[in-house]
Amino acid sequence: xxxxxxxxxxxxxxxxxxxxxxxxxxxxxxxxxxxxxxxxxxxxxxxxxxxxxxxxxxxxxxxxxxxxxxxxxxxxxxxxxxxxxxxxxxxxxxxxxxxxxxxxxxxxxxxxxxxxxxxxxxxxxxxxxxxxxxxxxxxxxxxxxxxxxxxxxxxxxxxxxxxxxxxxxxxxxxxxxxxxxxxxxxxxxxxxxxxxxxxxxxxxxxxxxxxxxxxxxxxxxxxxxxxxxxxxxxxxxxxxxxxxxxx
Amino acid sequence: xxxxxxxxxxxxxxxxxxxxxxxxxxxxxxxxxxxxxxxxxxxxxxxxxxxxxxxxxxxxxxxxxxxxxxxxxxxxxxxxxxxxxxxxxxxxxxxxxxxxxxxxxxxxxxxxxx
Numbered sequence: 016x017x018x019x020x021x022x023x024x025x026x027x028x029x030x031x032x033x034x035x036x037x038x039x040x041x042x043x044x045x046x047x048x049x050x051x052x053x054x055x056x057x058x059x060x061x062x063x064x065x066x067x068x069x070x071x072x073x074x075x076x077x078x079x080x081x082x083x084x085x086x087x088x089x090x091x092x093x094x095x096x097x098x099x100x101x102x103x104x105x106x107x108x109x110x111x112x113x114x115x116x117x118x119x120x121x122x123x124x125x126x127x128x129x130x131x132x133x134x135x136x137x138x139x140x141x142x143x144x145x146x147x148x149x150x151x152x153x154x155x156x157x158x159x160x161x162x163x164x165x166x167x168x169x170x171x172x173x174x175x176x177x178x179x180x181x182x183x184x185x186x187x188x189x190x191x192x193x194x195x196x197x198x199x200x201x202x203x204x205x206x207x208x209x210x211x212x213x214x215x216x217x218x219x220x221x222x223x224x225x226x227x228x229x230x231x232x233x234x235x236x237x238x239x240x241x242x243x244x245x246x247x248x249x250x251x252x253x254x255x256x257x258x259x260x261x262x
Numbered sequence: 263x264x265x266x267x268x269x270x271x272x273x274x275x276x277x278x279x280x281x282x283x284x285x286x287x288x289x290x291x292x293x294x295x296x297x298x299x300x301x302x303x304x305x306x307x308x309x310x311x312x313x314x315x316x317x318x319x320x321x322x323x324x325x326x327x328x329x330x331x332x333x334x335x336x337x338x339x340x341x342x343x344x345x346x347x348x349x350x351x352x353x354x355x356x357x358x359x360x361x362x363x364x365x366x367x368x369x370x371x372x373x374x375x376x
Binding site: 029033071218 | 264265266267268269271272275276279280283284305308309310311312313317318319320321325329330331332333334335336339340341343344346347348350351354355357358
């Protein structure tokens with residue numbers, strides 16, 4: 016189909032879709048006047064019922080934990096598929112890549128920033144039920160810490176620190192532990208993923224019950240998934256760079 | 263102008279859709295998919311917003327304080343993370359297509375020619 020014809024067909028379709036969407040949002044409650052009951056029920060119940068200060072994390076890992084498991088598994092399959100697609104074109108001999116960064120100051124700074132980022136990530140994950148944070152966001156920050164090693168130390172330091180064989184088990188362990196925690200609840204006569212541990216005191220690090228474990232499981236799965244994606248892309252890129260540099 | 267944020271979400275979605283339809287580059291196409299996804303965040307957060315309300319985190323605020331809807335926020339936050347992984351997957355497909363066809367233009371690929 017030629018582009019003008021394609022755009023004409025698209026124009027007709029998008030006019031109809033746009034009309035339906037505008038028609039649909041026109042009857043929503045006015046902006047700033049949220050009327051839905053679900054959020055109100057949860058913000059009222061989250062402290063007395065679940066002893067969690069952060070209602071968002073409570074929704075992610077407790078009230079709608081099953082939903083998050085679906086998201087988690089999408090991430091797991093996407094990361095696995097990236098590995099599957101890119102591994103074929105990868106070359107094993109990336110050891111000959113010459114690191115471009117030679118400044119000790121930049122390398123030293125890289126280690127400091129990576130350590131600080133990792134610390135921040137662990138803080139974000141562990142305080143998920145206390146302050147803004149949680150395993151999903153924290154997992155991404157964990158993976159970012161390793162990217163600083165790559166940025167400032169170049170490829171070898173990164174590859175030594177985080178080979179694929181470490182990212183894969185991390186991702187699998189996280190995703191598996193998430194499902195396992197759901198199944199363990201059955202053993203207590205509860206529903207899938209229902210909270211089965213003592214809930215602790217609101218605002219303390221040990222609050223959240225078994226949802227805190229779910230929080231950590233998803234942090235591992237997200238961090239592992241992202242590290243796997245980085246590793247596959249970087250190794251592919253390094254292999255290509257190596258091919259170019261060789262006559 | 264109480265529907266303006268919703269109309270913005272519709273606009274962003276349709277712009278992304280236009281990009282997908284008229285795309286001449288698979289990487290551009292991936293960015294357009296991300297633009298479409300971003301419109302859902304605008305819509306979700308706009309629905310949950312409430313005037314003069316704060317974040318639904320009860321660390322330092324009294325329980326009587328008005329807060330925004332935590333449900334749509336949690337949907338948006340998990341979706342942002344997943345969207346990045348999905349973009350990575352689409353880019354991996356683009357990389358393989360380039361190796362196979364020597365081009366990123368979907369119009370030059372036998373399988374994608376519409």
